[in-house]
Structure formats: C-alpha cells, structure tokens
Amino acid sequence: MLEKSNIVLGVEQEIVDTDCEEALDVLIESINKEGNLTYFGELAAQYQIRQHLNNRSLIQKTYKTLDSQKVSKPIIVIGLPRSGTTFLFNLLSKDESNRSPLFWEMMKPLPLVKKDSISELSRVIRSDAILFFKERFIPKLDDLHRIRSKSPEECLLIKVFALQSILYFYMANTPSYLDYLSKSDSRVSYKWHHKFLRVLEETHKPERWLLKDPSHLGNLEEILSFYPDACFIHICRDPAETLPSICSLTSQVRKGFTDSVDLKDLGTRSLEFWSSSNSKNEAQKQKIPSESYMQIQYTDLVNDPINLIQDIYTKFQFPLNEITLEKMNNYVEEGSKEAKAKHDYSLEDYGLDLQDVHNKLNFS
Structure with a gap:
C-alpha cells in the first residue's frame, strides 16, 4: 500500500498543498484500491511520485527567480497514441531551430547544467541507469517505444510535475484516476508545463519548442491559455490500428509492475478515455485559426515524409x-x-469491436 506520508517525506508542504494535493490523493487511492501492484511496483510508483514532487519543488524555486515568463513559440504534434506522432516528432527534431526536452532533462532538470559538461554527463549516466532497469522489468518496451537519455521525449513526463499525467495509467490499472484526469482542470498541468520550459530556456532559448503528447489532443484551449501562439500538427490514423497498439504497449508496461492485466478492461477504459479526448478536440479545434492548425494523414506521412515536411x-x-x-x-x-x-x-484481444471503435472515435 502506498502511504501519502512516506511519499511526501522530505517534500516541502507548500509544494504539495498548492494545486496538486487532490491529484495526489486520487492517484494514491486509485493505485491502492485498483492498481494490483507487486511489491516492486509499489516501490517504483512511490519513488516516481516522490521524484516528480521533488522536481516540482526545484522548478518552482528556480522559476521564482526569473525575470520574464515568456517562452518561445511551440509547435505541437498531436493525434491518437501510436498514430505516427513519434516518427514526425523525431523527424522535426532534426531541425536545430526546434528544441524538445530530452529524456534526461525530464528525469532531473535541476540544478541547470551547461551543455556537454561533466554535470550533464552525470545526469545522462543516471538516466541511462533508469532506462537499463526499465528494460530489465519491461523487456519489450524498446521494441514498442524506444527511449534514449539524449533523445526528445513526449510531454507526459512533464505533466507529472502536476501529477496529471496518463503515465500513471500506463503503469497500473487506475480507472478512478483516469476518470479524474479526464474531468479535472488540466490548466494546472499546463501551468507547470510552461514553468518547466521557461526554466529550461535559461540554458538555451530556442527559436521554437517542439512538443508531443497524445494527451494534448483534447486540451487545445488549455494549451492556448499558456501558449497563445502555438501551432498544431494533427496526425489522423485509423483508430482500429492505433487503439490495440496503445493497449499492447500499456499491457507490456504494466506487466513490469502488476500481478495481472485485464486486457478487456484495459480496452474498454482506453476507448472511453481517447473517445472523450477526441470529442473535445473536435469541438475545440473549430475555434483555432486555420493558419495555426494543420491536419495530416498518417498515410501521407509514411508514403512521402519529406514532401509532407515541406x-x-x-x-x-x-x-x-x-x-x-x-x-x-x-x-x-x-x-x-x-x-x-x-x-x-488485434482489437479482439482487448474486447473491442471495429464498428464501435470507429463510431466512438468518429472515423469513417
């Protein structure tokens, strides 16, 4: 069982009380009642949550010392998970005008370090060790989603600073938390997202930030409240292909931390969450100027990626x-x-029906 007192031990109370205490309480209760974690899974969850709170504290202290709160214009890749967002994201990252937070920066961003310094190398080695242990406990993770310490990574590892991230649902069966995530005010997570980027800009202010996270899909209004000049690239792919893929990835991750995985329940919960996100997206994108929003097809990305980039x-x-x-x-x-x-x-592995998936995700 996770104990809140153990998790927040050593974390400044102000950091917990401000705008994440409700999320923390819901997350702990959901993990304890529904998560079905192994002993190792409980240790891993406790360590991660505490680490996220500690990073949050350091970000807040640094942010308070900064003169300006403005950040560079972001270009944001969105779409259902497993829809080709990672491929496009990595492709766009080859442009030196685009900066994305790297995995090691998300794991231990502070104190800030100079590029190519001994201190940076130490951080990279530390995050390499984290990835080594992840690979030991989740052997197939690299085949499904390759992560490297010095590679750009998606924003679910930034949104953890507000304890509002689908990362926790990927780790354990937490339907109550997922429901909370779908209904809570996500502006809190984007406030901390914005703080994190502003802090990173102290080492290098890019021409543009390049960001990606499928959970951005239904949060366009919240994003624009902190990044009014953001532009979006929305990849569309048949959800009958993407949904079983994210369910497969989730089940592989959970096997490293839980005693068993209910595939049918995972399919149902995933469809509900992404259907809700997609519906929010369809309503919100109508209000965004056309010059700031581009919808593309997965087939075009795969068939001729360079032409699409142009x-x-x-x-x-x-x-x-x-x-x-x-x-x-x-x-x-x-x-x-x-x-x-x-x-x-396949869809059937997760108790999903083709027509139902297409209907709920408005695909034809």
Whole structure:
C-alpha cells in the first residue's frame, strides 16, 4: 500500500498543498484500491511520485527567480497514441531551430547544467541507469517505444510535475484516476508545463519548442491559455490500428509492475478515455485559426515524409534549409533500413469491436 506520508517525506508542504494535493490523493487511492501492484511496483510508483514532487519543488524555486515568463513559440504534434506522432516528432527534431526536452532533462532538470559538461554527463549516466532497469522489468518496451537519455521525449513526463499525467495509467490499472484526469482542470498541468520550459530556456532559448503528447489532443484551449501562439500538427490514423497498439504497449508496461492485466478492461477504459479526448478536440479545434492548425494523414506521412515536411513548413511559414532537409532525409533512410519488430495484437484481444471503435472515435 502506498502511504501519502512516506511519499511526501522530505517534500516541502507548500509544494504539495498548492494545486496538486487532490491529484495526489486520487492517484494514491486509485493505485491502492485498483492498481494490483507487486511489491516492486509499489516501490517504483512511490519513488516516481516522490521524484516528480521533488522536481516540482526545484522548478518552482528556480522559476521564482526569473525575470520574464515568456517562452518561445511551440509547435505541437498531436493525434491518437501510436498514430505516427513519434516518427514526425523525431523527424522535426532534426531541425536545430526546434528544441524538445530530452529524456534526461525530464528525469532531473535541476540544478541547470551547461551543455556537454561533466554535470550533464552525470545526469545522462543516471538516466541511462533508469532506462537499463526499465528494460530489465519491461523487456519489450524498446521494441514498442524506444527511449534514449539524449533523445526528445513526449510531454507526459512533464505533466507529472502536476501529477496529471496518463503515465500513471500506463503503469497500473487506475480507472478512478483516469476518470479524474479526464474531468479535472488540466490548466494546472499546463501551468507547470510552461514553468518547466521557461526554466529550461535559461540554458538555451530556442527559436521554437517542439512538443508531443497524445494527451494534448483534447486540451487545445488549455494549451492556448499558456501558449497563445502555438501551432498544431494533427496526425489522423485509423483508430482500429492505433487503439490495440496503445493497449499492447500499456499491457507490456504494466506487466513490469502488476500481478495481472485485464486486457478487456484495459480496452474498454482506453476507448472511453481517447473517445472523450477526441470529442473535445473536435469541438475545440473549430475555434483555432486555420493558419495555426494543420491536419495530416498518417498515410501521407509514411508514403512521402519529406514532401509532407515541406508542406508543414510552407503552411506555418518556417524556413527550411538544405542542411536540415539532408538530416531529415538521412533519418528517413536510416529508419527504413532498421528491422521492425512484428507486432501481434488485434482489437479482439482487448474486447473491442471495429464498428464501435470507429463510431466512438468518429472515423469513417
């Protein structure tokens, strides 16, 4: 059982009391009552939550010392999970004008360190160790979602600073927490998201931030309240392909922390959550100026990624030079040479019906 007193031990009370105590209470109760964690899973959950609170405390202390709260314009890749967002995200990251938070920066962002310094190397080694243990307990994770310490990573690892992140649902069966996540005021998580980026800008202020997280899909209004100049690239793919894929990834992650995984329940909960997110997106995107929102098809990304990149840069009026194009071409060519792991899953594995998935996610 997780004990709140143990988790917050050593964390300043002000940090817990401000705007995350409700999320913390819901998360702990959901994990204890529904999570079915192993002893190792409980230790891992407790360590992660405490680490997120400690990072939150350091971010707040640093943020208070900054003169300006403005951050660079973000370009945000959105779409249902497993819809090609990672491929596009990594492709766009080859442009040096775009900066994305790296995995090690999300794990231990503070105190700030200089690029290529001994201190940075120490952080990278530490995050390499975290990834090593993750691979030991979740052996197939690298095949499904490759993570490297010095690679750009998605924002679910930033939203943990407000304890409002779908990461926790991926770790354990936490339906009560997932329901809370769907209905709570997500502006809190974006407030801390914004603080985190502003703190990172003390080491390097980019021309643009490049961000990605499927959970951004239904939070356009909340994002714009902190990033009014944000532009969005929305990838659309058949949810009959994406939904069993994210369920498969979730089940593999949970096997490292829980005694058993109810695949049918996982399918039902995942469909409900992403259906709700998609509905919010459809309502909110109508209010966004067309010059700030681009909807693309997964097939176009796969069939001709470089041509699509050129269309994206034209749409948002970003300069695209030959050096960047060459880097992107090299990334595409290297990816095509890599052996792809065969994924063996279906809608039926998770108790899902094709027509129901298409109807609830408005796909035709």
